[in-house]
Amino acid sequence: MFQILSVLVTVLAFASIAQSTGVIVPLYAWPGTDVWNTVYESIAAHPSTPFYLIVNPSTGPGATEYPEDAYITAIAKLNSYSNAKVLGYTYTNHGSRAISEVESDIATYAKWSTYAGTDISVAGVFFDQTPSGEDPSFLPYFQQLSSTTKGSNLNTVVFNPGVKIVADVEAWFAAADFIVEYENTYTNWLALAPSEHFSGEANYAKDAIILNQTPADASIDTVAKLAKNLGLGAIYLTYDDNYMGLTSVSKIAVAVSQRRKVKRRGHSHQ
Template sequence: MHVALPLYMYPSAGTWQPLYDALNNNPRVTFDIIVNPSNGPGGSLPDSDYISNISMINSYNNVNTLGYVHTSYGNRSLSDISSDIDTYQSWSTYTNSNISLNGIFVDETPASLDYYDYVGTIYNKIKSTMSHGNLVWTNPGVPVDASFYNIADMINAYENTYDNWMHQGGNSSIPQAMRSKSTVMLHSYPSGTETMASDVDDLVDAGYHGGLLIVDDQYTSFDPMWSTFTSEVGQSNANVKC
């Protein structure tokens, strides 16, 4: 299982250090990291803090770096989304540092089949535009019709609180056949480590592509559970491989 990380905090001095520590301590775990400079790419290039830190992330072999775009659940124009994708692609032409991306994270993706063509247009745009890597990771935040997996490499099929996940039956809400291309993000995790190992084991054993267990519901800081979670993913992945 990969670690799914919405990296929505500004990279001021030392802020992303817990990420670098996790990358160094878990070299066999792949991290799918979403960067979001300004609710999207912002200007043509990110600022110097983002440039230096994205370049640092890209120096690791166990990372996929994805740029954030949003659809406002289908209310945002395709032309604006396309413009964001073009901007992210332009990062790959920056020669002073490696800030190229491996794909795009499409947030607030509509879950209704009425929007299938809309999402498909975004998928095709990413695939035809991104030259360094063109992973498409959509985020409806809920389970969706299986046909949506034809227009995404990964779908974040759950984004809600840990308590809600447990109340809904956890893994039973997402069909087994869909899990290898599904990620789940569980926030508001209880501030204790007693169940972390078993919870991670459950996600890994269920066969998800990626997952996240975190306390902060806004992804604006690295809480004390972060290092425990990432190390447990590494240990659980190793146990499965054995």
């Protein structure tokens, strides 16, 4: 009974913040030697902000049944926070990778929930290198992957084309909980009006953005405020382009967690 109540508390806690703009972190750096400490601290310091943490042991879950000890310790730590969702990374090569291989990765991630002694379960799967929808023949492939994922009790599906969906928009968003419609540099983000990076306002709540090569003097607060005003699902900014550095996480967490200012009759209220 205690375990059931604990699960319900966690579910309700995350449900209460699910409508907030979250922080989506590509946790591609190896977790040993306290590398992920800034992530743990940020999650703990902002309990009302959802965090989506993408773990990537070996361009996917790896060839073993369970991850190595460093990942077991680190993932269990992430799972101790009610506002954190761990997502397993896999890639699709824009729909040309054999679907059986991708589904094997899904099955491995699902298997992690059976690890004895500590909770290393993942909440969903992050599918990298997904297409933009321009070729409609790829849609059934990704609909099947979504169905397989959710049927494996991994209930958060993220597609990452890195660009906006250009066709069958509603079908693509119906198959995913989030779609990363922008993964590119900070400079290129500024080059267009924000709305031009997305396929449509109706799906902003399921949109995620990942900005890389962010200058040290860039205004993370400005990007976060815009994301919240648009109602985007999740954001991330990093100073590098390989996602090994995590020094920006704490700044993003602070910026996203700040209450939105609402202007009324010339006044601004927190």
